[in-house]
Amino acid sequence: MTLPMKLVECVRNLFDTLLYFAVMAWKENFRNYIRRAGPVGEPRAAMVILGNGPSLGEDLPRLIARGEYLEKDFLAVNFFADDERFAVVRPAYYVLSDPMFFRRSAYRDRVMEFYKTLNERVTWPMNLYVQYYNPEHFDYRAVLPNPLIRIVRFHTQVYRGFPGVERWLFRRGLGSANFGTVVQVGEYVALLLGYRRIELYGVDHTLLEGLTVDDGNRLCRLDRHYYDDGSSTAVPQPIFQKVPPRPYTMAVYLAEVAELFRGHEVLRDFAISLGARIVNRTRGSMIDAYEREPLE
Template sequence: MTAAEKLIAFIRNSFDTALYFAVMAVKENFRNYVGRAGTVGRPAQSMVILGNGPSLAGDLPRLIERREYETEDFLAVNFFAEDDRFEVVKPKYYVLSDPMFFRDSACRDRVRALYATLARKVAWPMNLYVQYYNPEGFDYRAALPNSNIRIVRFHTQMYRGFRSLEFWLFRRGLGSANFGTVVQVGEYVALLLGYKRIELYGVDHTLLDGLCVDDGNRLCRIDRHYYDGAEAAAPQPIYKKVPHVPYTMADYLAEVAELFRGHEVLRDYAAALGARIVNRTRGSMIDAYERNPE
């Protein structure tokens, strides 16, 4: 990097730093909600994070057969509570980060059903992590009248300045892992809670499968989850959830690139803490972590 490039990078990072602190002071705050809430009970040595990728359909039965939920702590995301095995695994931690979970969207009925399911099923202590950002004032407690569920906010505002300051903010619960997928928020939560080994299942990240543009000029891809049937096998138009507008190729590829960059950031942050993130997902497109698939 030349002297001019270093100067430009310094100016850009300085501006991003000033902007971050201004936004945090006005729109959020400087409280470490995740750290204050702490762990649920005595933590196990490892955290197992369950993504929604299709590979989880094969991995989850093996995890249950080995009864790993009795020796490791589990973190689940999104609609996992709708699975009957949710009450077998009994995850101590749960993350909802997609805007559809706190803003009005085309998925409102399914989201409402998820909250009702969580409120009904959770009969054990569980931390539910939700975004600090909440422009419509969604009332999580009204949606979840269950005293077993502790609602814990995590910060939304991203910091993209100096790497050393980024990790300093991470350690104090002031950073954000909103790089593009809820699993990354789960990884950050696990690291903030002190877990030294994090295992990832169901993080296929096959985000380019079937990527194409149809005759209506709509961007399409194959979007598979472990709970889907055959109807998910064909490319379908891709829409942003909030607002419900179609993706352009440029927007989508930019988001995918940022998502994978986020995994590299989390890998480096984990290494700085002396922690390990292990990708146990066979066929995963993530190349940032050490791999040890089932």
């Protein structure tokens, strides 16, 4: 890199750094809510994060049969509380980051039913991590009065600037792992809580699977989850941004996917700086940032 290019990059990073702190001061704050809340009880040797990918349909029964939920701490995401095995695994940590969980959307009825289920089924201490950014002032405590559920905020402003500043922010809970998937937030939470081994299941990330454009110029893809019955995923379906609900274009979608995979590289480097390991145990996962150790 030539000297002029280095100067341009330095100026850009400086601008991004100043912009980040200005936005944080205006929209959020500089408190480390994750560290303040701390872990639930005494942390075990490893954290298991359960994604929503189709592979979890095979791996979850194996995890339960092996009794790993008795030896490791579990973190669940999104609608896992609707699964009958939720009460078996008893995750001590839960993360919600999709805007549909705190903003008005076409999924509001399903979301409210989920909150009712979560509130009723939790009979053990749990930390629920939610976005600090809440423009519609959604009241989590109103829908989750269960005193065993502790609501913990996490920051969502992504920093783009000097790598050293990024790591400094991450260590203090001021960075954001909100690169596109709730699993990445879960990884960040686990690292801040001090876990040195983090295992990922159900993170297939087959985000380009069945990607097509129909005759109406709508971007479509196969969107599969472990809880699907298979009937709704036979053909690619149009995909939409949830908030606001507008169709994806190919350019916007691919840019988001690229950012998502970049985020895994950022989290890998952050884990290494802490002396921690993120182990991808999802067979066939498209993530290439972490060491792989598929479940036998």
